[in-house]
Amino acid sequence: MIAQIRSGFCYLALAVLGAWSVWAQFFYRASQPYLTVLMAVLTLVATGVMLALGFVRIYRALQRKPPKRLVRLGYRACGFVVVAFTLWGAFLFANGRLDRSDPVAHATEIVGIAGSETGMGIIPFTWMELRPWREPRRPQRLLVRGDERPRFFNGQPVVVLTRRGYFGVAWVSAVEPDVARQSREILKLTPRASQVYKDLIRFYVRIGRLDEARRTAGEYTAQFPDDRDFPVQVASLLNPRDRSNH
């Protein structure tokens, strides 16, 4: 019985590894038409089944019954899938964690989000389809975490920040609402919106578009010549970045 319980806990340990792999795939995600989403779904399913099998095994051990053949078979299949995807998760983790490249911003748009609003509220893990920003021009799908989901909606202009990746596998470090597009839109309506200019400049600095940040700061100074503090703040934001780029 002890051996069976121990074996049940091995199932649970594998399920924990599977869960870690899901986490890694969501945090150090690569964008692909289908593959990455499919792999995450497979990992999630295999992890869930593994967890259930672990409990079944422990339950049967406590009842002093031998494990069923189907359970053993399922265990082997899921074990194989979970181990394979744990390696994939570890690869993505290292690829992102060790990466020191600068993010590159791509302006795009959300075409659709899978499993939109349900009667039960928002699904914590899902994926979204983005308008392609690179060749070949095929729609890109990206995993979306629960904390990001409320900020996104269909048709939203967004900026995707991609990094080269330590092993050369490009990954997405962040997806942000496209503040530039929204700010230009609002500045057409209210050209004297000083806070919008400030937010736009900070956004450009954050995504590494320093030339645009400088140009917008020039527009701000022309519009608000009496504000002497903000240009100093912008300079203190831009100068360290300029130094690190040279």
Next chain:
Amino acid sequence: MDEPGGAPVGKASRKRSTKIQTLGIASIVLLVGLAALDRVGRMDVRFFADSWPAARGFVHYLAADFGGAAHWYRVSIASSVNPRQTSSSGALLAGNHELAEALARRELTQHPEALAPALTLAEIALARAQNSEALEQAGRVLKVQADDIDALLVTALAQARRHERAAALDTLKRALRQDRLERRYTVFLAALQAAGELAVLDDPPLCILAHIHRYLSAYDPARVDTAAQYAQRAIEAGDQADDALVTLATVHAARGQRRRALEEFEKAIAVNPSNTTALLGAARLRAARGELAAEYQLVQAAFQARPDDPFVAERMHDVLTRRLGDYRQALAMDETAVAARPDDPQAWSRLGAVQSRLGEHEAALRSFGRSVELKALAEAHEGMGDALRQLERYDEAATAYERAVKIDAYRPGPFVGLALLHAREQRYPQALDAYEQARRLGADQVVELCALYHETGKLSRAMGCLQDVLARDPENPRGRTLMEQVQRTAASRRPA
């Protein structure tokens, strides 16, 4: 039929089938039990008083007999308080209307400006179905405090009883748009009773009922379903369809279905383009999605529809100053708001804040002064302090800040102002005290406090303070420069 070994197969199969059935029934019972527990667990404690009448009230409530529920909850509360009450509101709780009325009239004779006795009289009149009297007494409260929720609810219920449905709905909307609830339990019971009374009328006011159930959902979230049902019926019957759509939208938003909520708000705007609740609701959802331009246009449309509505004016001011930073437009808008409501102290205070931001300190001082004349608002006194400090009238500024602290001791702004004045006079210990108080009260960034620690030689404190500032705002330029200075000073003090 038996197996060759003699094992009864049919019996074993029946046994297994019975086991599965038992497991199925047990699972269903467990799920129903959990759902019931979840529903009850979300309800406010007011539904579960420790008495027999309260238990009867709860049963009536669960059976959707709201009038009966209100009656038994009244009996429960009356039995739990001392019947010999000395205040009118206490006597009302004890269910002694005659005593409550006598006490309220005496209180009003002694303090004619008191609001609580007027509200008690309004509640008594409502309970006696003297709706005109209820409106008059609640009106006295609303004249002084236009957004008093208790008075608004009593007014709405009296108007609904008098079949003044449009007015009742408007009043209910004014009550529901605030982010607080009523203070008096008796008013809640009056609303509960009204939910029962109005529902059994031949021609029930569907939209009003939807709004009353929306209000009740603050205490019992399951009431949003009832609110949605009434709203749907109101839409079908053409009873204030725009407001019913707004109720549906708020129900969807409460369930986390923001896309559907936005769709309902947009339908409401299509029905009535000047429905400010729908416009502001849609603006809030657009803002949550980061759609600033849409938010601005919606709030602007609301302000154009109702420039005299202080709630809309405040929202417009907030969008223009905090979100857009368009102070010129904010100035024009606040001047319009002040012209529309010259006796609104908040409107004058907002105008002063914009003038101050634009460097028009004399004008700001006048606006804050007018606000203070109308009502002693802490923010207006603080604004006066800021304007006076800019005009280098430091003693008057200190007095204004102290008045602001006296009115609201939990406001960080006046402490920052006082700290700046102390620091200017080189009274560093007092300045540090005031800054620390402001920080404790949640002042956003007190970089000046860190600078003062540095200037007074408290390097470890300066370091901790700056780490805190930079953790919240890593790009803070003043904080970063100061951190470099503090590190240099610390390095120079270390023994070689």
